[in-house]
Amino acid sequence: MSEIIAPPPLSTPPALPPAPEPEPKTTPPTTYKLTYFPVKALAEPIRFLLRYAGVEFEDVGITKEHWPEIKNSMPFGQLPVLEMNGKIAHQSIAICRYLAKQSNLMGTNDWENLEIDSIVDSVSEFRQKVSAYFIEKDGEIRAARKKVLVEETLPFYMGKLEEAAIKNNGYLACGRLTWADLFFVGLLDYFNAALETDILNEHPRLQEVKRNVLALPAINEWIQTRPESDY
Numbered sequence: 001m002s003e004i005i006a007p008p009p010l011s012t013p014p015a016l017p018p019a020p021e022p023e024p025k026t027t028p029p030t031t032y033k034l035t036y037f038p039v040k041a042l043a044e045p046i047r048f049l050l051r052y053a054g055v056e057f058e059d060v061g062i063t064k065e066h067w068p069e070i071k072n073s074m075p076f077g078q079l080p081v082l083e084m085n086g087k088i089a090h091q092s093i094a095i096c097r098y099l100a101k102q103s104n105l106m107g108t109n110d111w112e113n114l115e116i117d118s119i120v121d122s123v124s125e126f127r128q129k130v131s132a133y134f135i136e137k138d139g140e141i142r143a144a145r146k147k148v149l150v151e152e153t154l155p156f157y158m159g160k161l162e163e164a165a166i167k168n169n170g171y172l173a174c175g176r177l178t179w180a181d182l183f184f185v186g187l188l189d190y191f192n193a194a195l196e197t198d199i200l201n202e203h204p205r206l207q208e209v210k211r212n213v214l215a216l217p218a219i220n221e222w223i224q225t226r227p228e229s230d231y
Contacts, residue, residue, distance in 0.1 A: 030055070030085055031083075031084070033057065033060060034046060034050070034059050034060065034080060035060045035080060035081050035083070036081075037061060038061030038229060039230065040190055040229055041187075041190045041231055042079075042190075043079075044186040045096050045186030046080060046099065047059070047226070048182040048183075048213075048222070049099040050099065051219060051222040052182065052218050052219060053102055061227075074090070075090040093120060096183055097117075105178050105179040105182070107178065108174075112174045116173045116179065120179070120180050122161070123157075123180075123187065125157075126153070126191075127191070130149065131194075132145060133149055146195075149195065150195065158202075158203050158206065161184070166205050170208040170212055177212065182213055184209065185213040188210065192231075193231035194231065
């Protein structure tokens with residue numbers, strides 16, 4: 001029987017050099033430009049949330065004289081708008097909600113977010129009633145609206161918000177700091193200026209909400225350094 005000769009072992013190919021590590025993709029930082037009139041009002045809650053998030057932003061104040069020139073270029077012809085890397089967002093509540101998501105100021109579930117939205121919408125509803133009086137030019141209509149505001153609207157809304165603050169231990173929703181608190185406190189200067197009074201005078205738990213927000217380091221710093229304006 002002939003001897004079986006095994007084939008020679010296959011040679012091992014030389015090892016290939018390791019593939020180069022892919023270059024990490026870097027996302028450019030978001031740039032923020034807030035455009036509004038040179039007052040607090042509707043833009044102040046947005047400023048609070050931007051400051052709370054620790055981001056720098058350009059704050060552009062449009063004068064009444066300049067506003068007609070740019071009005072048609074704004075979404076729905078309104079301010080404030082927030083431009084983020086060239087994309088423009090409008091509607092102050094929608095902007096605030098977006099920023100709250102970036103800063104962990106939302107609820108932990110759908111029910112909590114509904115609770116927050118309900119408070120924010122109620123504050124916004126009150127603001128609309130105040131604004132209807134504040135911008136009225138006719139003296140008689142203005143006086144009549146203020147009477148209803150002071151005697152009926154203000155006690156009703158502040159009473160309901162006071163109940164929420166009692167229930168939530170010095171906050172307006174969820175028993176802790178949420179964007180509803182920053183939204184409300186951000187509008188207080190506007191409310192006080194429009195109604196020519198401190199609307200929290202008779203509401204100690206709402207005063208606590210205000211203290212809790214203004215004690216936040218980023219908000220406190222903003223209050224100390226922001227431009228002066230009437231409202």
